[in-house]
Amino acid sequence: xxxxxxxxxxxxxxxxxxxxxxxxxxxxxxxxxxxxxxxxxxxxxxxxxxxxxxxxxxxxxxxxxxxxxxxxxxxxxxxxxxxxxxxxxxxxxxxxxxxxxxxxxxxxxxxxxxxxxxxxxxxxxxxxxxxxxxxxxxxxxxxxxxxxxxxxxxxxxxxxxxxxxxxxx
Amino acid sequence: xxxxxxxxxxxxxxxxxxxxxxxxxxxxxxxxxxxxxxxxxxxxxxxxxxxxxxxxxxxxxxxxxxxxx
Numbered sequence: 001x002x003x004x005x006x007x008x009x010x011x012x013x014x015x016x017x018x019x020x021x022x023x024x025x026x027x028x029x030x031x032x033x034x035x036x037x038x039x040x041x042x043x044x045x046x047x048x049x050x051x052x053x054x055x056x057x058x059x060x061x062x063x064x065x066x067x068x069x070x071x072x073x074x075x076x077x078x079x080x081x082x083x084x085x086x087x088x089x090x091x092x093x094x095x096x097x098x099x100x101x102x103x104x105x106x107x108x109x110x111x112x113x114x115x116x117x118x119x120x121x122x123x124x125x126x127x128x129x130x131x132x133x134x135x136x137x138x139x140x141x142x143x144x145x146x147x148x149x150x151x152x153x154x155x156x157x158x159x160x161x162x163x164x165x166x167x168x169x
Numbered sequence: 170x171x172x173x174x175x176x177x178x179x180x181x182x183x184x185x186x187x188x189x190x191x192x193x194x195x196x197x198x199x200x201x202x203x204x205x206x207x208x209x210x211x212x213x214x215x216x217x218x219x220x221x222x223x224x225x226x227x228x229x230x231x232x233x234x235x236x237x238x
Contacts, residue, residue, distance in 0.1 A: 132183035140177055140185070143204055149175070161179040165204075169173055169191075 009103030011070040016113055017050065017063060020105035024098075025090055026052040031062075043073065054092065056081045061095075072099060137161050175204065 011017045021028035031039065031049040039045060041059030050063040056075035063070040074095055075081075081092045093101070140163055144151050149165035156162045173191040180186065185205060189197040198214075201207060 136183045163177040165175040167173050
């Protein structure tokens, strides 16, 4: 016998997982100290778990951070699987199918995340560059004045700062 | 009274290009060193013909002073 398997997308970034769960209509809810007692689950819940609107014999299926990955905890036989969606329009799908959907949505969210972080990094580097230029300018002006130069500041055709220092000897 | 002049251009990455005039001989480099602390940061020095002429204006270019911030 041979087999081909595909593992689920590793869900490692909580923000992306929440976004993906929203996208597939799983209505994610983060368990906090304040709502921990309001949700019952036979296996128990802990602060930090992410509930979905999917339920089974044990209660709401939920993601828990195990090591560096968020893992879906559910009844292996999916006994009494159902959706507790208030709109009740969505039908329960098997866990494998659900994870595939979440995986696809996670990938989309992750690509957006990469684009956003790249933009943030670009902005950060640009701010650093401007600060470096400004520090160089201020240092040069201060030192020139301390050495008796008069300083005239202009900008050249490339938009670069130009300092013309003159002194009589 | 002779005038000493240094033109500093600050590049987009914070590097400096410096051009001097009115200095005699090596004094232009000394003046730049006093002003910019050149040790270990100069990537290129181009001495002009004037640099070698005594009692005349000297022009020196010090380019791309990387790391001067």
